[in-house]
Amino acid sequence: MTYYDDLTKDKKRVNSFKRAIYEKTSGITYDLGTGSGILAQLAANHAKKVYALEQNPFIIKSTKKNLSKYDNIELIKTDASRYEFPEKADTIICEMLDTALIDEEQVPVINNAHKYIKEDTVFIPKSVYSTVEIISTNINHITYYEDNIPEYISLSDEIKYHSISFQDVICEKVNVEISINIMKAGKINALKLTTYTILTDNIILEPTPMLNPPIIVPVDCMDVDVDDEIIINMEYIMGGGLNTLKTNIRRNK
Numbered sequence: 250m251t252y253y254d255d256l257t258k259d260k261k262r263v264n265s266f267k268r269a270i271y272e273k274t275s276g277i278t279y280d281l282g283t284g285s286g287i288l289a290q291l292a293a294n295h296a297k298k299v300y301a302l303e304q305n306p307f308i309i310k311s312t313k314k315n316l317s318k319y320d321n322i323e324l325i326k327t328d329a330s331r332y333e334f335p336e337k338a339d340t341i342i343c344e345m346l347d348t349a350l351i352d353e354e355q356v357p358v359i360n361n362a363h364k365y366i367k368e369d370t371v372f373i374p375k376s377v378y379s380t381v382e383i384i385s386t387n388i389n390h391i392t393y394y395e396d397n398i399p400e401y402i403s404l405s406d407e408i409k410y411h412s413i414s415f416q417d418v419i420c421e422k423v424n425v426e427i428s429i430n431i432m433k434a435g436k437i438n439a440l441k442l443t444t445y446t447i448l449t450d451n452i453i454l455e456p457t458p459m460l461n462p463p464i465i466v467p468v469d470c471m472d473v474d475v476d477d478e479i480i481i482n483m484e485y486i487m488g489g490g491l492n493t494l495k496t497n498i499r500r501n502k
Contacts, residue, residue, distance in 0.1 A: 259459035269448035276339030281329040286315040302329045330357040334365035356487040374448045378412035382441040394463040424484040431477040440466045
């Protein structure tokens with residue numbers, strides 16, 4: 250079973266996108282990073298034409314087979330962050346998502362697409378927002394939180410620190426300072442980052458098995474008490490990779 254098979258079998262992810270696509274898709278549609286083509290297939294039922302873009306040479310052959318029965322889908326092997334759209338877009342579908350949009354190219358791809366949109370172009374998803382939580386755990390490297398692993402103890406509330414709309418051109422650099430009050434005494438040694446996807450105004454998707462698993466990020470150890478105020482400084486480049494992620498914490502005295 251491949252990564253793309255796992256994506257297709259993530260029913261919560263697929264069904265949520267299906268609802269959004271059926272509700273919002275029309276006219277000239279682009280599926281950017283189509284993968285196996287499942288979202289392009291859904292869009293074909295409602296679009297005049299779908300341009301399905303994919304650059305992975307290991308999936309393109311099977312994608313072509315998957316899309317062969319659709320007369321209104323054109324599969325194009327290309328880098329979606331550099332592609333010159335032949336027609337202005339009525340709908341743009343782009344599921345190149347990951348937690349905080351750090352390690353995938355959703356933001357560079359969307360920024361390129363903005364050269365070819367109309368005033369009323371619809372983006373699916375519409376936006377995302379990310380949260381941070383102070384935790385105590387037993388890991389010493391960046392890792393994804395999957396299947397309740399690794400175990401952790403939450404020491405703070407989950408705080409929203411960043412949001413973006415795909416309907417706007419996006420600054421790829423994130424540099425934030427966040428203040429969080431401690432809710433439970435303990436030892437800080439990590440942060441938990443979580444991203445939520447707003448597909449439409451009515452469809453909000455939290456992490457699923459194959460979409461945006463939270464990231465656990467180690468930080469310097471610090472003993473804390475209830476009501477301590479902790480300042481988090483965090484920076485990264487969306488689409489730049491996890492190696493661009495830098496964090497620092499301190500107690501606000």
